[in-house]
Amino acid sequence: MTTTATHVILVPGFWLGGWAWDDVVPALRDAGLDPHPVTLPGLAPGDDVSGVTAAVTRADHVAAVTDLLDTLDGDVVLVGHSGGGAVVGEVVDRRPDRVRRAVYVDSGPLEDGAALALDLPADVTGLPLPSWDELAAEGSSLDGLDDAALSRFRERAVPHPARVARGEVHVGETRRFDVPVTAVCTSLPSDVLRTMVDGGPPLHTELGRFDVTYVDLPTGHWPMFSRPDDLAAAIVEAARAS
Template structure:
């Protein structure tokens, strides 16, 4: 059995992956969607730190037998990058869905004021203006997104990533490019500002799946097919 651990991005819980679970199971995979600390209704958001998110995913890996593929969407990609650093021998492949791993010391929102405890889901036009395309998500999908989304722990966004083990680069990765085409992503994968990604240091397979930022909402069947193919890739 190959387990495929699904790590969502900002404001999302395990529910975000609902529409891809059945196709993954039908293909013989064991999907394990994750709700990170602070992302369940009623969680103490202000107390959650970046290390809590990384630890939550490594705990999931430690409880699984068999091969593991880890998928990180959006801000979840930074978490997956740290998971590869902590468990390089445990992950068969990592998949970055419209995301990527951050280099050591980088942050998703370094300038976020210290007195901000949580980040609310912005208005749709603010998300679009910030580059998070909603293409392909219908009105029902947007309504569900808005209804189920919860504030994201600000410290997770503000605190820097810590990665030190060079063995993380031995893990093969796939970059699934949805709102940003692979040709563009390749051009910025080498690191440095403004994105501070270390994606270019990995052995990367690039896959284009043109849609918006939230492919699990806009093209769930096609996304599941990509994840199946990548989970089986040698």
């Protein structure tokens, strides 16, 4: 007797490729899940040099994940970290009947018309990884990252496509709210996040309209680097939830 695998699509945030999940994937496999770490268009090594990054749009990112989902048989769990959460939210909107659960890691689904960097100048084609001080000043906590992790992050980061960052989110299928959600709270504790989930600034999230399970995992904004085993455990629990 065979059983159909539960697939876990792992969507990283800004500047990251599928490699960002390297320390998470083994534990997911050990738990019997079938992980699919994604490198989104424009974020492969050398894409910025070849000009690919400049041409990539938000629609390209959503299509890449949706197309992958469409190739998979069985249950699918979507995991989105940081800016990848907005992509996951749009994929859920397009395939609500195919997604078992959405997991947002220090992120959430954006409301229709929202953008991560709406005011970004039109002549900017890619967003390089900022300095550590700039990230901290913007609220992206580096807690838990040692020098080796920071060095690896800096060496492998690719400028994020600007058209993705300033592109508006498009959602409108009400069945998206039928897909249960797990919110993994790392740099922002759940008791604070719960006060900010009803749309509008500063997060422009529609998280409050979903059936949400909150999981606190205190660390910085990149738990796949700082607490990979604990993040994997949270994803496994979410994937197994009814």
